Structure formats: C-alpha cells, structure tokens
Amino acid sequence: KRRILNREEVESMNPNDETCGDRKPLPMSQCALRSRNPIREIVDNLVIPTPPEDKPLILLSIGDPTKFGNLKTPQIFVDAICEAVRDFSSHGYTHSAGIPAARAAVAQRYSYGGSKLVEDDVIIASGCSGALEIAIKALASEGDNMLVPCPGFSLYQTLMESNNISAKPYNLLPDQNWEIDLKSLEDAINEKTRAIVINNPSNPCGSVFNKQHLLQILGVAERHNLPILADEIYGGIIFKGSKFWPIASLTNTVPVLSVGGIAKEFLVPGFRVGWILCYDNNRHDLSEVWKGALKLTQLIIGANTVVQPALKTILTPQPGSKDAKTLEAFHYETSKQLEKNANFVADTLVKVHGLKVIRPQGAMYSMIGIDTSVFDDSISDDVAFSQKLMDEEFVFVLPGQCFGMNNYFRLVLSPPIKKLEEACSRIAAFCEKHRL
Ligand SMILES: Cc1ncc(COP(=O)(O)O)c(C=O)c1O
Known part of the structure; x- marks a missing residue:
C-alpha cells in the first residue's frame, strides 16, 4: 500500500538505502529493462585513469565533431x-x-x-x-x-x-x-x-x-x-x-x-x-x-x-548565391580536414606492427584491426587493448566489441591534427612496448 509519508519519515530516510525501510522501490518497466546500449555496458566497465599533467587524456571515443573546437558550423x-x-x-x-x-x-x-x-x-x-x-x-x-x-x-x-x-x-x-x-x-x-x-x-x-x-x-x-x-x-x-x-x-x-x-x-x-x-x-x-x-x-x-x-x-541556398558559395566552401573545408586526418592516421598506423588499417572513404571514423597474436598476453582482445592503451598512454578509443566486432578499435578523426599526431605516436609506442 502506498501512502504519503510525513516530514519526519522523509527526513529520516537514507537516500542510499534502496528499500527505505520496508518500502521497496517501484519496479522498472519492461520497456526500460529492454533498453540497453551495448556501448555503455563495455565502456562503463573501462576504468578512466587520472593522467599525469604532461600527458593529458586524448579522447578519440566520442563521435561529436564539436568536442575539440576546431570544426564549427557556418x-x-x-x-x-x-x-x-x-x-x-x-x-x-x-x-x-x-x-x-x-x-x-x-x-x-x-x-x-x-x-x-x-x-x-x-x-x-x-x-x-x-x-x-x-x-x-x-x-x-x-x-x-x-x-x-x-x-x-x-x-x-x-x-x-x-x-x-x-x-x-x-x-x-x-x-x-x-x-x-x-x-x-x-x-x-x-x-x-x-x-x-x-x-x-x-x-x-x-x-x-x-x-x-x-x-x-x-x-x-x-x-x-x-x-x-x-x-x-x-x-x-x-x-x-x-x-x-x-x-x-x-x-x-x-x-x-x-x-x-x-x-x-x-x-x-x-x-x-x-x-x-x-x-x-x-x-x-x-x-x-x-x-x-x-x-x-x-x-x-x-x-x-x-x-x-x-x-x-x-x-537550399539559391544556386550561385553568396550563401551557396559559403556553404560549398564550408563542406569542402570540413571534408578536406577530415580526409587529411584520416590519411594521416592511416599512413601512420599502417607502419605499426600488429595493426591493420583500412583507409576510410568518408564519415569521421576509422576501424583499426588488432592482431593479438603479435602482442603479449596482456592484450588478449580489443577491450584489453583499449583499457591498457588508456592506462598506459591515456588515449581513449572504443573497442570494436562496442560495434559487434572483436579485435578492432574505432577512433574518431575529428580532432585537430596535432592531437591525432600525439595520439598515433602514443599508440605506436604502446604497440611496440607490447610486441612479442
Ligand atoms: C550512423 C549514425 N546514425 C545516426 C546517428 C544519430 O544522429 P543524431 O545525433 O542526429 O541523433 C549517429 C550518431 O552518431 C550515427 O553515427
């Protein structure tokens, strides 16, 4: 039976105590129970370490092109x-x-x-x-x-x-x-x-x-x-x-x-x-x-x-108008920047033993394969790879399992090239360190 609690009862409740005395929380609906994001289940189990001052965390995990301030809407x-x-x-x-x-x-x-x-x-x-x-x-x-x-x-x-x-x-x-x-x-x-x-x-x-x-x-x-x-x-x-x-x-x-x-x-x-x-x-x-x-x-x-x-x-800008030209230039610049980043990442990581690069043709992501057989036992799969890369080099990439694919990782290509240069050099150092 539900009833309205009086003030003392409410104040004496411990918000961390799920049962709040003899009251059980209301059950979650079936629809809410079924609503699960496979990425969260993997990412929530990854531990984000506190990076040292001279090696800030580089987030290559979130597909939000506004995150770094280098790409802006017109x-x-x-x-x-x-x-x-x-x-x-x-x-x-x-x-x-x-x-x-x-x-x-x-x-x-x-x-x-x-x-x-x-x-x-x-x-x-x-x-x-x-x-x-x-x-x-x-x-x-x-x-x-x-x-x-x-x-x-x-x-x-x-x-x-x-x-x-x-x-x-x-x-x-x-x-x-x-x-x-x-x-x-x-x-x-x-x-x-x-x-x-x-x-x-x-x-x-x-x-x-x-x-x-x-x-x-x-x-x-x-x-x-x-x-x-x-x-x-x-x-x-x-x-x-x-x-x-x-x-x-x-x-x-x-x-x-x-x-x-x-x-x-x-x-x-x-x-x-x-x-x-x-x-x-x-x-x-x-x-x-x-x-x-x-x-x-x-x-x-x-x-x-x-x-x-x-x-x-x-x-739908008027063809040939100033707005049309501005938008054309904007699209050209955005794609060019992402393409430059994609090619830089591909050209750099293709040289890293144990990684497999498939050059992106569009969008803002790259899926990189991991050959676990060339790495030590601590790199047993893509989740272990991502966690260790974060622990040791403070670079956050998403394990392929977030997208249903083992032994790949996804990185976003929207950060400024300097950040990607730093990230790729840390990834290369990490792979070299764990190479058998
Ligand atoms: C393939 C794909 N579809 C849909 C969406 C969702 O887009 P929106 O932010 O407009 O909801 C995303 C966002 O990352 C996406 O990658």
Whole structure:
C-alpha cells in the first residue's frame, strides 16, 4: 500500500538505502529493462585513469565533431537560427512532422532524378536517432526482425530491442572495404524480416559503398520484397576518390526510407534535428507504413522548432548565391580536414606492427584491426587493448566489441591534427612496448 509519508519519515530516510525501510522501490518497466546500449555496458566497465599533467587524456571515443573546437558550423546557419528566434515565428507548436517550409527544403535537397520528394514525404524528427526510432517502429512490430550491419552503429539494436523487435546482424567484410557480405545478408532473411538496414557511409567503418555494390544490395531487397532503411547521415562527408550514391537514387522498384540529419554534416549534434525521407516511387508499398510513421510523430508532438526555419538557408541556398558559395566552401573545408586526418592516421598506423588499417572513404571514423597474436598476453582482445592503451598512454578509443566486432578499435578523426599526431605516436609506442 502506498501512502504519503510525513516530514519526519522523509527526513529520516537514507537516500542510499534502496528499500527505505520496508518500502521497496517501484519496479522498472519492461520497456526500460529492454533498453540497453551495448556501448555503455563495455565502456562503463573501462576504468578512466587520472593522467599525469604532461600527458593529458586524448579522447578519440566520442563521435561529436564539436568536442575539440576546431570544426564549427557556418555562421550563416547561426545567423538564420538567431533571426528565426528573434522574429517569434517558430516559438509555438507546429505540425508534428515538422514546419512545412523545413519539410519542403529537405524534400527539395534530397530529390534525385526519378526519385522526387514533396513536403509530405518528409518527417522532421528529434535528431537522426528520433528518425530511426520512428522508422523502425513504423516498419516492424513486436516479434519481427530487421537486418543490421555488423560491425554497426549500436543504436539500431538498442531501439529495436527496446521495442521487442530483434536486430539480426549481417557481416561487413573488412578485406573488401567493409562491403556487405551479401550471402550473410541473404541468409539472415526470414519470414519475420521487415527491412534491411544499411548505413552508408558507415559508422564505425568510414566506408562508402560504390554504385555497383548498392545495386547488389537492392537486388537482394528486390528478390525478397523488402524495403531498405538507409541511414545516410554521413552522406555529406566523402573523401577524394569516393562518391556517395543515395540508395534511393538507384532504384525505381525497392521502397526506401532514408534517415539523416544535420548533426554531422553541419557539425551541430546538439541541435537535435534529423529527418525521414520516404521514397516510394508512387507504388504505394510504403503508404501504410508512412501513415504509421506520421502517427508516431504525435508521440512527442514533433521535434524542436527553433532550428527548423533555418534549414532552408543551409539546404537550399539559391544556386550561385553568396550563401551557396559559403556553404560549398564550408563542406569542402570540413571534408578536406577530415580526409587529411584520416590519411594521416592511416599512413601512420599502417607502419605499426600488429595493426591493420583500412583507409576510410568518408564519415569521421576509422576501424583499426588488432592482431593479438603479435602482442603479449596482456592484450588478449580489443577491450584489453583499449583499457591498457588508456592506462598506459591515456588515449581513449572504443573497442570494436562496442560495434559487434572483436579485435578492432574505432577512433574518431575529428580532432585537430596535432592531437591525432600525439595520439598515433602514443599508440605506436604502446604497440611496440607490447610486441612479442
Ligand atoms: C550512423 C549514425 N546514425 C545516426 C546517428 C544519430 O544522429 P543524431 O545525433 O542526429 O541523433 C549517429 C550518431 O552518431 C550515427 O553515427
């Protein structure tokens, strides 16, 4: 029986005592119990040491490009947001799928040849995470499954399991630039499969699929009559020699929901604005799913409205205008800086005995392989490698197991090059010290 406690009873309670006398805490809900982030389970068990003054900790673990202050969103975006806030036009509730002008701007920017979008084909969500949650819940029900990349971004699994949808992994092949093992993809499909999730460019791999490979993936989807849920949030960060093909631009027959957002491309993960794009090629395969997605936007009555009016400025500047040139220069500079960092890390670590480098083609990460057979017993796997590297050299990288892949580690490429130089030299010294 619950009753209201009096003041003395409350004051005598020890907040550290879980039972608070004879009262048991209320149980956690099943949905909350199922909501687990595999990264946290690994990272929370890593011990972060206190570094000496002359060797500060270098954090290469968090995919937040604003962390180091070297990469900044363009001023025209900041100005457009400030203007929208000052004119009071976007302070109220809006359509739960987003401000019409913002949806229209996103639709215009992500329309391709035969795959045209209109405002109604766009949902503005609370970050790409919010977009993924809506898309997953609209496509699958309890007991269904979706196919997810391994190694892959762990949020897919977290969102699915929280909703009693299982995440079935398919393999990526490190020796083929992290392309999908198509056999493993096809083998994972069963009668409960509701979609194939792809992430291109990839977190954690930094890979960018070529056109031919995307057509092969579409072939699998077509054969099994499955839609594709494409996470293309890194589509704007591509290095020289690679080209990003939005998967929806390559098909007239496979239905595609593409999710993305401004977090990475515009260096503003805290702004929490993302989107879902529905490419249904007028075949209405996704008509019911899309109605469901729109219903799901009502759960939180839409995303933050402060940033939405400014999307037009950054996504659809007048071709040839000053804004268009500023944005072009911004994109060029950001990708160039990340590419320079990626190449520096690859060129440096490729010389380190025991490490395997696969040169990134885009995004902001590199997955480096660890050959444990050339290291002493203390480096038994990627988790031990990451913990020891932190203990001895104060460099924090994420073990591959956080992404479902043993004996790799992921590092972020967004810090200033000086930090990466220091980090790589510490990693090289660490590997040399533990070499057999
Ligand atoms: C592949 C991928 N998808 C989605 C997200 C989530 O993006 P947002 O911050 O917009 O929720 C991230 C963030 O790291 C990501 O790496």
